[in-house]
Amino acid sequence: MLAMTSRKERFDNNNYEVISVIGNGAYGTVYKARDKEGQLVAMKKIRIQNTEEGMPMSAIREIALLKQLENYEHPNIVRFLDVKHTNQTANEIRLNLVFEFIDQDLAAYLERCPSPGLGPDRIRDLMYQLLNGVDFLHAHRIVHRDLKPQNILITRNGQLKLADFGLARVYGFQMALTSVVVTLWYRAPEVILQASYATPVDLWSCGCIFAELFIRRPLFCGQSDIDQLAKIFEILGLPMEHDWPENVTLPWSSFKPVPPQPLQHYIPEIESDAQDLLEKLLQFNPHKRISARNALNHSYFRDEIDSLRTSSSMSVSESDSGLDTSSRSDTPVSK
Structure with a gap:
């Protein structure tokens, strides 16, 4: 099939050769190139x-922000490499967004994981990287x-990277929050209820993903x-009535x-500290949800915290000694 593709199609803007389709979604198609x-x-x-x-200002702002963030080269954010215009019609603009290629997402990673599943240290490491990337975005x-396993990439050396962020206003908010079931499973209650929302929606998703790292299946699998x-x-x-958002079409009494x-009935292997964090992530009231x-x-x-403090102290000492040190990849980015 690739042999029948014209050279013009194979090389997008003479820069990229399309190899194969990775996936199709509501927003377009992703290619390996x-x-x-x-x-x-x-x-x-x-x-x-x-x-x-021409192009909506919201799209221009979001893409400019993606390019600006790339200057940080954050270890838990997928690299944004390029943006290209393609053929344009009267009603739509077509963009090619180019990212580093990582051939495995968290969903595939968990599916391939042999029984009995991920060990506690690996779960802790993945969760730390996930929160580190989210903290960077929120900062x-x-x-x-x-956020869902399909938008979280895992490199061959176990590095976690967030993908498909910051594009909701490029796609159009209504399209980005269509009722795709797999997305619904990780969606915060305030979004489902169409209440106002902010950064806590991502922490709810992190909580759902945290549980899935233990049980290797979604915790909440609703069909609507x-x-x-x-x-x-x-x-x-059921949450307390005073925690229910105001001015939503679905009342608490429903x-x-x-x-x-x-x-523990649903996640038998979870330890006390992990359970405490999960409960803080899965707070119904977004104002009570942990950041x-x-x-x-x-x-x-x-x-991880002790290791970072030790590494930081060593870096200061080595810096004072004139030695060149590189920062740890899992250090939280300061706001």
């Missing part, structure tokens, strides 16, 4: 609505909005918005009162 130097890249071809003035005023909320309440219990269930920065300082990560 190769640049002129032979380096593999992931190319996301997306369509956005045109305006009388730069970016809400991912769609109402069913998703019901699945959440079956485990966490759900029958149910008490919370012990998380990424505070989560990184949770006692569950005590070994």
Whole structure:
């Protein structure tokens, strides 16, 4: 099939050779491609609505922000390499967004994991990297909005990288939050209820992913918005009425009162510190939900925190001695 592709199609803007399709989504198609130097890249071809003035300013701002963040080269953020315009119609603009190529997402990683599953140290390491990436985004005023295993990439050496962030306004918010079931499973209650939302929505998703690292399947598997909320309440219990968001179409009285269930019934292998962090991540009220920065300082990560402090002290000493040291890849980025 590739042999039938024209040279013009194979080399997008004479810079990238398309090799194969990685996946199709609501926003477009993702391709495995190769640049002129032979380096593999992931190319996301997306369509956005045109305006009388051309490309929407929201899209321009988001893409400019992606390029600006690339200057930090954060270890838990996928590298954004390039953006290209393709053919344009009267009603839409087509963009090619080019990222580093990583051939495995967290969903595939968990699926390939042999029984009995991930060990506690590996779960702790992945969770720390996940929160580290989220903290970086939040420090730069970016809400991912769609964190799920399919948007979390794992390199061959075990490094976790967040992908597909900051693009909700490029796609269009309504499109980005369509009721795709797999996305629904990781969606915060305030988003399902169409209440106002902010950075805590990503921490709810982190909590859902945290549980999945232990049990290797989603914790809340609803088939609709109402069913998703019901699945959440079956485990966490119906929240207090004063925690229910105001001015939403679905009232608190729509759900029958149910008490919370012990998380150990659903995640038997979870230890006490991990359970405490999970409970703080899965707070129904977003104002009571732990932040990424505070989560990184949770006692569950005590070994990582101690290691970072030791590394920091060594770096200061070596710097005073005139030695060149490189920063650890898992150091939380300061706000």
